[in-house]
Amino acid sequence: MSDRPIRVLIAKPGLDGHDRGAKVVARALRDSGMEVIYTGIRQTPEMIAEAALQEDVDVVGLSILSGAHMDLFPRIVDLLKQKGIDDVVLVAGGIIPDEDMPAIKQMGFAGAFGPGTSTQDLAKFIRDEVARKRGATA
Amino acid sequence: MNAESIEQLRAGNPRAVARAISAVERGGAPARDVIAAIFRYTGRAHVIGVTGAPGTGKSTLVNEIAKEYRRRGKRVGIVAVDPTSPFSGGAILGDRLRMQDLSGDSGVFIRSMATRGNLGGIAAATSDAVQVLDTAGYEIVLVETVGAGQNEVDIAKNTHTTIVVDAPGMGDDIQAIKAGILEIADLLIVNKADHDEVSATVAALEMNLNLKPKAENDWRPPVLKTIALQGDGVADVVDWIGKHRQYLVDHHQLEVRERARFRAELEMVVQNELMARLLRGVNESKVDSLVEKIATREMDVYQAAETLIGKEN
Numbered sequence: 062m063s064d065r066p067i068r069v070l071i072a073k074p075g076l077d078g079h080d081r082g083a084k085v086v087a088r089a090l091r092d093s094g095m096e097v098i099y100t101g102i103r104q105t106p107e108m109i110a111e112a113a114l115q116e117d118v119d120v121v122g123l124s125i126l127s128g129a130h131m132d133l134f135p136r137i138v139d140l141l142k143q144k145g146i147d148d149v150v151l152v153a154g155g156i157i158p159d160e161d162m163p164a165i166k167q168m169g170f171a172g173a174f175g176p177g178t179s180t181q182d183l184a185k186f187i188r189d190e191v192a193r194k195r196g197a198t199a
Numbered sequence: 200m201n202a203e204s205i206e207q208l209r210a211g212n213p214r215a216v217a218r219a220i221s222a223v224e225r226g227g228a229p230a231r232d233v234i235a236a237i238f239r240y241t242g243r244a245h246v247i248g249v250t251g252a253p254g255t256g257k258s259t260l261v262n263e264i265a266k267e268y269r270r271r272g273k274r275v276g277i278v279a280v281d282p283t284s285p286f287s288g289g290a291i292l293g294d295r296l297r298m299q300d301l302s303g304d305s306g307v308f309i310r311s312m313a314t315r316g317n318l319g320g321i322a323a324a325t326s327d328a329v330q331v332l333d334t335a336g337y338e339i340v341l342v343e344t345v346g347a348g349q350n351e352v353d354i355a356k357n358t359h360t361t362i363v364v365d366a367p368g369m370g371d372d373i374q375a376i377k378a379g380i381l382e383i384a385d386l387l388i389v390n391k392a393d394h395d396e397v398s399a400t401v402a403a404l405e406m407n408l409n410l411k412p413k414a415e416n417d418w419r420p421p422v423l424k425t426i427a428l429q430g431d432g433v434a435d436v437v438d439w440i441g442k443h444r445q446y447l448v449d450h451h452q453l454e455v456r457e458r459a460r461f462r463a464e465l466e467m468v469v470q471n472e473l474m475a476r477l478l479r480g481v482n483e484s485k486v487d488s489l490v491e492k493i494a495t496r497e498m499d500v501y502q503a504a505e506t507l508i509g510k511e512n
Binding site: 091116 | 213214216217218220221224225283284287288289290291292293295296299302303308309310311313315
C-alpha cells in the first residue's frame, strides 16, 4: 500500500500571522504528489492534534516564526501521544535557532527547515521519512 | 476488521473512525473488508450533500449548519472533498480552514478527502466514508463537494437531501436555466445575502423553479438566503432540511432514493471492477504501440480498443 498518497497536515501554532512560508510549502508538497491538509494560522495545540487524528495523516508540519516553539511544540507532541498517534513524521519549519535543535530532535521531530530550504529537498526528506515509517509498520 | 476495532468504531472512537476512513479511501481489499464488517450497522444517519461553485461559501455554510445541529443535540460527521491535481496527483485540502469553530467538540468529526483521480473511485470512497461515520453514530453526515465535475455532482446527488449553494454575482439568469447542478437541488441557498444583487439571484432561481413542469406531490425546493459568515439564516436552512426529510418519509421517498442509490453504486462497482480486471492484462508498452498506430492513422481508436479487449460478441 506504499503507493497511497502521503497525507500531510500543515499548521501554524501560536499567534504570528505570517503564513506565506506555510502556504509555499503546502503548494510545493501538493506539486510533488502529496495530499496537504492546510489549517492555517493561530492553531492551538489541541486543534492541531485533533486535525492530525481525524485526518489520519502521515506527516505533521508545524510552521512557527514567533519564537514560541519551545512552549508550543512539547504541548503538541504530548497531545499527539495522548491521542495514540505515535507513528507520524514531525517536521518543523520557520525560525528555529540552532541552539534549540537538539531539544527539538529530542521531542521527536525528524527535522527542521528554515528560510532558504529548497522545496524539492523538503519533499524528498518527507518522502524518505514516510517510506521508513511505513516500512517499519508494514 | 476484527471484533475489537468494530466495537471501537461503533463506540465512536476517533482513531478507529480515522483509520477506517483511510482504509475505504485506499479502495480494493481494505475497503471491502471494512464495509463487509460495518454495512449492517448503517442506514441511520441523515446524509446531506452540499455543492456549488467555488467561492460561494460552501465550507463556511457547512461549518454553520454543523454548529446549528450541535445546538440541537445531534452528532455531526463531515466529509469535505477537494480535487486532486491531475498533473501531480497531489491536493490541497483547505476546507478545515473554514471549520475551525468546530474543533474541540467531540460530537463533530471532520475528514478531508482528495478525489485521487481513479475512475469512479471518489464516489465509492465518499459513500464508504459516509457509512463509516454512520456506523460511528454520527446522526447527521454532511458531504461537501465542488459542483464542478459530473463526479462531484453525483456525490452530492446520492444523499438524502441535496443543497446547492449559489451567491450573488456568479452569473446571470441564463446560468440559472442551464441544465446542471440546479436540477439536483432539494434546497437552494443564496449565500452572501448581504451583497448587492441578491434579489436578482433569488428571482432568477425562483423563476427557474416556476418554469419547471410540476408533477403531483413534487417537492418544491425553497430558495433560502444566508449570510454564512454571521450564521444568518442557517437555523432556517436546518429547519428546511427537517421538512425535506419529513417529505421523504411521508412520500416513501427514503426507500425509493436508497434503492436508486444502491443501484447506481452496484453499477459503478461492477464497472470499476470489470475495468480493473480488463486492464490488469494490458501492458503499457502495448498501449504505447497502439497510440503510435493511431497517431500514424494506421488504426482508429475503436479498432485499437478492440485489439486490447477483444471484439464484442
